[in-house]
Amino acid sequence: MTLRPLPSNSCRSAGCTLTGALSVTTHVRDAITVVHGPQGCTHHNFSLLHATNLDNDRIVIPPLVSTGLSETDVIFGGEGALDRTLDSVIARNPSAVFVLSTCITDTIGDDVAMVCGIHNEVPVIVVPTAGFLGGPFQTGVNNALVALAGMAMPVKGNGRVNIIGEKNLEYEVEENFEEVSRLLDLLGLEVNVRFVHDLTVSQIATLGAARLNILRDPTLIPVGEYLRDRFGTPFIPAYPTGISGTVAFLETVGKICGIDYRNAVEDERAFRQETLDDFADIAGAGISFSLRSPDPEGTKVARDIAQALRLDISSTGCPVPVPVTAPVGISGVRRLLHRWRRSIHA
């Protein structure tokens, strides 16, 4: 039995388990996601995913199908509706089908796993996502990642690195990935699988080949642990953030992979200094932080950047935005400083 989180416990990122799982499963290009519930659960998520994709210049229609549950299905059980939907979806020849449950189907006790088990033409993967059980958005992300990872078998290593749990709905998801790729490149490492970001079912099979998993942020640690237990892959719990994150990141990755990181770190320090030099024109300016974003990590990073440029933080300073989530790497810091400069020079 789980308790509904009280409003005082919820924060802006709490959200719905179903939406979290959909942000993962709809990024598998050749699979179809079935949402077992009333059509509204699919519709509003479809709209959100579609709009967010457009924001990230990704013009795709989320491959989503609803079982369109009605009151009659609720009374007599929705297993028949799921079975019929799976028949029609499998007829479209997807590489896999992901089946996500909703509040009502878990309330009436539909045996989703049993229905999925009788369809073996293609892999039919169940992801538990009933939101009323208390799991927020991130639980849905983690449940989906673990369910999808279950499709991969242990394979021979290829020396590459996986990116785990990218925030597919975040603004700058590509820029953040590029920054991590840049750092890995400094160490001579290649990316194996972006798990899960715009990939195919066959790519999932190589998940276990990587020598290291890099998690987007520490909320994914349960997923990192699952992958470590399943494939023996070590993990780093977060992308590098802020002005000093990248150097520490290079050192950690280098140590885990047994790569000499000294040259990479030296190059990175030079790049960091170069970035700060590029913003010498605003050094020493007076700034103040907007208090609208309470994210402590974002605020800490903003303070570090201000200190590095000897910016004077006071209530009378020029208001500059505090990032909603901490900027990733030096590239993230650079984008933030561009925004600060615009504010200061405005």
Next chain:
Amino acid sequence: MKQIALYGKGGIGKSTTSANLSAALSFAGHDILQIGCDPKRDSTRMLMHGKLIPTVMDLVRERGAAAVTPADVVYTGFNGIRCVEAGGPEPGVGCAGRGIIATFQMLEKFGTLSGDVIVYDVLGDVVCGGFAMPMREGYAQEVYLVTSGELMSLYAANNICKAIERLSARPKSRCRLAGVICNAKNLPKEEELVAEFAHRVNSHLIQYIPRDRVVQLAEINRKTVIEYDPSSNQAQKYRDLAARIMENTSFTVPTPLGIDDLEALAIEFM
């Protein structure tokens, strides 16, 4: 229009009592509608001479709700008594409580809920909101508990008191406990025990119905006792119950007992 609901533990004799009550009321000249609100669907069987009528939920499942008409769900049984069975999903799937809610909405839409007296025969326990539907605003305002003197039966009746207490606290709610019917197992001091239970939950024993073989004989002959042996003592008990229910004005908010008090009460009358 009087609307009454009978609640009690499974197997305690709610359907037998309801059917005989409906038969007796009908003989007294009232226009009666009996609605079985249990997925087991056997509430009206004796009134229909052994026939299991199609349930509202069966028809919805087979034809879809849009194709079901008022004439499809109401069956006329013994002495013109109109009979409806709500029905429900197959055991072990879906949501029977939602089935009751959907049935009530359909009957409301059809204008079926009419007559002098509507008797709702509801399943053993108020397991979810759906089975409290007959007690909700607009439906039965008088709830009768059917119980024997056995502890488990009293326990179920006491639980239903909790539901009535809860629902009666809602604004505009007129749902009240109207009385306790003792459908006896012929235990020693049973009538006294059930009367005392009724008193302690702030109600009264409205009728003691002894255990009598004629009930089984009538059932084998697919009839109510009222129809099978109208001159029997048992038939008179049902007629007495019908008369008392029509005259009853004692509708109360119950005061359910704690389990310890309930047990102590049962021991007192051992």
